[in-house]
Amino acid sequence: SSELTQDPAVSVALGQTVRITCQGDSLRTYYASWYQQKPGQAPVLVIYGRNNRPSGIPDRFSGSSSGNTASLTITGAQAEDEADYYCNCRDSSGNHRVFGGGTKLTVL
Amino acid sequence: EAQLVESGGGLVQPGRSLRLSCAASGFTFDDYAMHWVRQAPGKGLEWVSGITWNSGSIGYADSVKDRFTISRDNAKKSLYLQMNSLRTEDTALYYCAKENSGGYSNWFDPWGQGTLVTVSS
Numbered sequence: 001s002s003e004l005t006q007d008p009a010v011s012v013a014l015g016q017t018v019r020i021t022c023q024g025d026s027l028r029t030y031y032a033s034w035y036q037q038k039p040g041q042a043p044v045l046v047i048y049g050r051n052n053r054p055s056g057i058p059d060r061f062s063g064s065s066s067g068n069t070a071s072l073t074i075t076g077a078q079a080e081d082e083a084d085y086y087c088n089c090r091d092s093s094g095n096h097r098v099f100g101g102g103t104k105l106t107v108l
Numbered sequence: 109e110a111q112l113v114e115s116g117g118g119l120v121q122p123g124r125s126l127r128l129s130c131a132a133s134g135f136t137f138d139d140y141a142m143h144w145v146r147q148a149p150g151k152g153l154e155w156v157s158g159i160t161w162n163s164g165s166i167g168y169a170d171s172v173k174d175r176f177t178i179s180r181d182n183a184k185k186s187l188y189l190q191m192n193s194l195r196t197e198d199t200a201l202y203y204c205a206k207e208n209s210g211g212y213s214n215w216f217d218p219w220g221q222g223t224l225v226t227v228s229s
Binding site for chain 2: 029030031033035037042043044045048049050054084086088089090095096097098099100101102
């Protein structure tokens with residue numbers, strides 16, 4: 001199996017841009033998917049594949065990948081974006097799935 | 109609209125068993141792999157187990173291997189997780205999720221609302 005590493009906490013001023021990163025060896029082969037989770041709610045998919053947004057996800061959310069690092073960028077963060085964000089990917093074997101430890105985003 | 113509804117959680121003593129179910133609707137269940145993901149109180153998401161559309165490939169996290177068994181019944185559009193030899197560290201909210209895939213990408217969407225499993229004496 002492999003691990004995905006995320007910063008535990010990140011903050012951003014209202015309306016500014018923030019990047020949340022996820023590092024892991026399997027990201028050299030597979031794309032990450034990103035999930036937003038607000039307190040008391042189930043996770044919601046926000047980014048998948050190279051840089052795809054599900055229907056209903058604002059276009060201020062975008063994804064990118066380079067080497068062993070995947071990134072989720074929020075351009076013009078809003079108060080409602082305050083949440084925990086998790087990355088997910090296949091592990092190095094391709095058979096299992098692994099989540100990053102999560103990043104708590106605070107919008108100031 | 110795709111929807112997943114988990115059930116079967118509850119309070120159970122250490123060493124005992126529990127079976128979770130996940131009922132699917134709004135999509136062709138037997139076209140997709142399905143997974144269980146859990147979240148301990150105040151902690152992050154942990155992948156537990158996954159099963160392909162035809163049950164031909166199954167995987168487990170090391171933390172539950174040899175204790176948990178995933179299965180599915182495509183005729184009933186249902187996913188299951190048989191949990192044996194439960195430990196206090198298995199206490200968590202258990203989500204089922206539909207896996208979508210394309211090329212070198214996999215993603216979980218949608219997720220159910222979860223069912224709470226509490227292991228305590």
